[in-house]
Amino acid sequence: MRLISVDTSEKNTAVLEIEIDKERFAETVTKIFRSKASSLTVPGFRKGKAPRSIIEKMYGKGVFYEEALNELLPEAVDEALDESKISPVSKPEIDVKSMDENGVFVTAKYTVKPEVEIKNYKGLEAKRSIIAVSEEEIDADIAKTQKRNARSLEITDRAAQLGDEVQIDYEGFADGVPFEGGKGEDHKLKLGAGEFIPGFEEQIVGKNIDEEFDVNVTFPEDYHSEELKGKPATFKVKLNSIRYEELPELDDEFAMDVSEFDTFELYRDSIRGKIKESHDKRTEYSLEQQLVDGLVAEFEADIPQVMIDDEIERQIGDYAYRIQSQGLDFETFMQYTGATRESMRAQFKEGAEKQIKTSLALEKVAQIEDLKATKEEQDEEYARLAEMYKLELAEVIERVDKNAIKNEIEAKKAVEFIKANANITEVETSLEEFEKELHKNHGHDHGDHDHDDDDDIDFDDDDIDFDEDEDE
8 A cells, every 4th residue: 555646736635546456455355255255156066166267257256355455445545545645634635546456546635734824933022911809809718718607606595686597488369369489398598698689588587587577568569470560568477497607717727727837927918929829820811812912913824614613513512512511401501591502503604713823823822943742741741631530641642632732832832932931011911901801802702710729721622632522
């Protein structure tokens, strides 16, 4: 098997001419004959005993050619593709030019990555936001931890107060008649949380356990039930229990309970550091997005439609996976939202085009600047993935697309190169102003909202994913 020629005269297309030599083809045809002969019936011969020449005369000389070609073609095309050094973005269109006792000649036509031109990738302008950590942010973070460590205490010696969690039985009446959805037993209600109709929770304040009483309210004019909008109602209520959430004191003991620090002051400083790290990560992401947007603006290429279509389908697939991971069937989700495959493709089209341009642009910068992924860097990435997915390193190496690993590393190197050669202005800003601008520029924030997360920013459209076929 050999690659005869590579024709790239047509834009974004490569046609490989491939030969399967007659010796290899003849061997495979003979193998196919031997595997099939026992099941063939020829008049005048016992089943499976007819000579090959008789079978070929009866069924045609090429009776076994197609199966032989099907066995040989995948390997022949893969070998030719490796030798050609092209970068396909589509499956091949196979055309059998000839197939006989002299061997096989086929062409494999691929759509390939386009030629990319980057007008400029050095000296791009960008802004790095510097966000100071406010005391309010620290207080809010500590308050969340304080609340997670609160004790729920049963109250028996006083009346209900705002902030208590009560358990009640209730039944509602409008014009003296019970209405649908107005009855509940042992319902838990946080007084002051605004879960019920305005005025309802406040009338439970001051009541005692086992006390039965009326709560009189008026339904809001915008209430969802047409029958109850703006109507007065009376609820018959019984108070079954009262619980109070006791927050721990914010002291050294609290710090030792929730962290590795011995004093509350050190614990507070550590929260400041985590928030600062989170801000820095988000602002760095914003900076890199600005630079990538600037790079894409300098990008020129005639992108094949198949690349856009494939990226749209990949992004829809990722979106569907996230929906399904929340326990909702994707087809059911689309029915709920009125979405169709066509509307989804239209929705993802712009993002898919930008993702492809980003990937191709970073790949071009890496190529120009000779930013290659070293073996050590690739090994580190394999190890990181093995740790992340709790798999054996050998399994990760076997199952992960090696080109995706390489492309991911080189894309990150390209981003770092662009950043190192950019004109970056540092601007002090508040978190509120930063988020407002981020939303205005990007519509959403992929940044880090959780101080403990350590997700990588990914500018590459090649997924680092596992080959699920290994498990089928």
